[in-house]
Amino acid sequence: xxxxxxxxxxxxxxxxxxxxxxxxxxxxxxxxxxxxxxxxxxxxxxxxxxxxxxxxxxxxxxxxxxxxxxxxxxxxxxxxxxxxxxxxxxxxxxxxxxxxxxxxxxxxxxxxxxxxxxxxxxxxxxxxxxxxxxxxxxxxxxxxxxxxxxxxxxxxxxxxxxxxxxxxxxxxxxxxxxxxxxxxxxxxxxxxxxxxxxxxxxxxxxxxxxxxxxxxxxxxxxxxxxxxxxxxxxxxxxxxxxxxxxxxxxxxxxxxxxxxxxxxxxxxxxxxxxxxxxxxxxxxxxxxxxxxxxxxxxxxxxxxxxxxxxxxxxxxxxxxxxxxxxxxxxxxxxxxxxxxxxxxxxxxxxxxxxxxxxxxxxxxxxxxxxxxxxxxxxxxxxxxxxxxxxxxxxxxxxxxxxxxxxx
Numbered sequence: 001x002x003x004x005x006x007x008x009x010x011x012x013x014x015x016x017x018x019x020x021x022x023x024x025x026x027x028x029x030x031x032x033x034x035x036x037x038x039x040x041x042x043x044x045x046x047x048x049x050x051x052x053x054x055x056x057x058x059x060x061x062x063x064x065x066x067x068x069x070x071x072x073x074x075x076x077x078x079x080x081x082x083x084x085x086x087x088x089x090x091x092x093x094x095x096x097x098x099x100x101x102x103x104x105x106x107x108x109x110x111x112x113x114x115x116x117x118x119x120x121x122x123x124x125x126x127x128x129x130x131x132x133x134x135x136x137x138x139x140x141x142x143x144x145x146x147x148x149x150x151x152x153x154x155x156x157x158x159x160x161x162x163x164x165x166x167x168x169x170x171x172x173x174x175x176x177x178x179x180x181x182x183x184x185x186x187x188x189x190x191x192x193x194x195x196x197x198x199x200x201x202x203x204x205x206x207x208x209x210x211x212x213x214x215x216x217x218x219x220x221x222x223x224x225x226x227x228x229x230x231x232x233x234x235x236x237x238x239x240x241x242x243x244x245x246x247x248x249x250x251x252x253x254x255x256x257x258x259x260x261x262x263x264x265x266x267x268x269x270x271x272x273x274x275x276x277x278x279x280x281x282x283x284x285x286x287x288x289x290x291x292x293x294x295x296x297x298x299x300x301x302x303x304x305x306x307x308x309x310x311x312x313x314x315x316x317x318x319x320x321x322x323x324x325x326x327x328x329x330x331x332x333x334x335x336x337x338x339x340x341x342x343x344x345x346x347x348x349x350x351x352x353x354x355x356x357x358x359x360x361x362x363x364x365x366x367x368x369x370x371x372x373x374x375x376x377x378x379x380x381x382x383x384x385x386x387x388x389x390x391x392x393x394x395x396x397x398x399x400x401x402x403x404x405x406x407x
Contacts, residue, residue, distance in 0.1 A: 037074035040067070043101030049145055050110035050394070065098035104368050104386075107145050109395040111138055116389025118160045118376045122167035125380025127184065128387040129170050130395050131158035137172055139184060142385070142397050149187045153180055159201040164209035164226075171212050171226065175199030179214055181226055191229040195222060207256030207298070213275055215252040215263060223258075223275045235278035251293045255300030260317065262303050264291040270305060272317065282320045286313055293335045297342035304345045304359070306333040312347055314359055324362045328355060335376045339383030346386055348374035354388050356400060368398055 041063075045052070048062035060082045067075055099105050114133030121128045127148070130138050137151040137158055155176040162171050169190065170182045179193035179200055198217035205212050211232065212224045223232040252263045260281065261273045268289055272282035289308035296303045302323070303315045312326035312333055331351035338345050344365070345357045350373040356366040368388075374396075376389040386398040 034072075034074045037072045037078075040070060040072065040075055040101055041078065043106075046107055046145075047099060047101060047105060050108045054110075062098065066100050069100065104366060104398040104400060105396060106399050107142070107397040109140050109145055109147075109397060110393070111147050111150075112136070112393035112395075114157070114393055115375055115391050116393060116395055117158065119378045119387045119389045119395060120161050120163040120170065121378045121380045121385060121387055122163055122184070123165060123381045124167060125382060125385035127167070128378065128395060128397070129161050129163060129184070130387075130389055131161040131172055132389075132393065133157045134393070135174075137161060137170065137182070139170075139187075140395065142387075145397075149184075151180075151182050151187065151189070153189050153192075154178070156199070159199070160203050162203050162205040162212070164205055165207055166209055169209070169226070171203050171205055173200040173203040173214055175201065175217075177216075179203055179212065179224070181229070191226065193224050193229055193231070195231045195234070196220065202252045204252050204254040204261070206254055206258040208258075211258055213252055213254045213258075213261050221252065221261065221263060221273065221275065233275065233278070235273065235275065251291065251305075253294040253296040253303060255296060255317075256298060257300065260300065262294055262296065262317070264294065264305075268307070268309075270294070270303070270315070272320075282317075284315050284320060284322070286322045286325075287311070289332075292333060295336045295338040295345065297338055298340055299342065302342065302359075304336050304338055306336040306347055308332040310349075312336055312345065312357070314345075314362075324359065326357050326362055328364050329353065331373075334374065337378050337386075339379050340381045341383065344383055346377050346379055346388075348377040348388050350374075354386070354396075354398070356386075366400060368396070370396060 044066040051062055052059050063082050112132040112134050116130050116132050118131040119128055128140050135154050138147050139149045141148050154174040157175045158172050160173040172180050177196050180189055181191040183190050196216040196218050200214050200216045202215040203212055212226055214222045221235045225232055254261045261275045263271050265271045268287040270284040273280055287307040287309050291305045291307050293306040305313050310329045313322055314324040316323050329349040329351050331349055333347050333349045335348040336345055347355050352370050354368040354374055355364050358365050370390055372390040372392045374388050374390050379386050384400045388396045
């Protein structure tokens with residue numbers, strides 16, 4: 001059972017990070033003249049830091065697994081040295097079986113003990129917030145890979161999290177029937193939003209950061225004032241599944257002005273609502289299975305939906321028309337995020353891949369393959385920082401570099 005009651009500060013006690021000691025060993029093997037090779041080794045250690053810190057004896061197997069195929073003479077010299085590791089027993093890779101440095105994956109963040117059901121990123125792209133089935137949320141520092149804070153206050157799975165546009169607060173939704181508002185700087189719980197009678201499994205925040213819209217297994221859509229914690233309105237929804245039929249989430253997205261909300265209805269269609277009046281404005285039909293997640297462009301004109309039918313769709317909200325079908329995943333698509341400029345979408349799938357899509361052409365422009373199904377994803381404001389949560393409780397930090405760009 002997760003610890004409850006308040007935020008836990010992590011990393012407050014000065015300590016020597018185990019992989020820093022490994023890097024001292026690496027530096028000792030170089031004269032300093034081959035900067036590129038040294039940076040390659042550093043990147044490999046960073047990729048393996050979540051394993052090495054837990055068990056330093058895996059340094060040798062991790063380095064061989066990532067760098068055996070690197071053809072740099074200096075790197076190969078180090079690999080020959082690493083291969084002489086004498087600890088017993090250990091697994092000595094014969095081929096490069098792990099993700100090599102130089103690709104989109106920068107770091108793996110390990111710390112949750114349950115599924116990472118949702119992730120969000122602060123606007124500066126430096127602090128992801130992850131929500132987990134272990135009943136906690138974690139705030140991470142992407143540069144160091146450290147957990148800055150753990151929020152332990154919910155009494156059940158945390159299904160969703162949204163960060164306010166100013167990057168100062170996070171709003172979490174839980175199957176304990178509540179939402180919570182957190183101060184990201186101090187770690188304080190600012191508000192508990194109570195009013196749903198069943199689990200709350202999605203939350204979206206308006207562009208001004210003043211209101212939130214939540215969706216629940218009690219088949220209601222609620223709007224909240226984040227300063228006072230008061231419920232501003234509620235709308236009963238008729239066509240939603242029960243919690244026994246759907247356990248992962250109930251996606252909702254809200255326009256920047258808060259005047260339109262798009263919600264998955266449970267039958268493969270999307271419903272567009274006016275949260276203020278409760279009026280249903282449109283029905284968007286096209287998916288053949290459950291719509292698992294939704295994202296909206298900043299101008300509120302387009303929505304992108306992810307579905308268990310293995311596709312994503314791009315919608316024109318003004319005209320109620322389908323603009324694109326994005327096909328390429330081989331299993332259900334669990335999540336989608338849209339970059340701030342509205343040009344690209346990122347999708348996470350049970351096929352263990354993360355795909356980056358160009359929304360104008362409908363083509364995949366980048367892809368990443370993980371070891372486990374990917375359940376959630378988010379992007380920073382510039383669209384280059386991407387984080388994805390998986391079914392093993394890990395968060396993957398990736399950096400998107402397109403052709404002709406430098407990292």
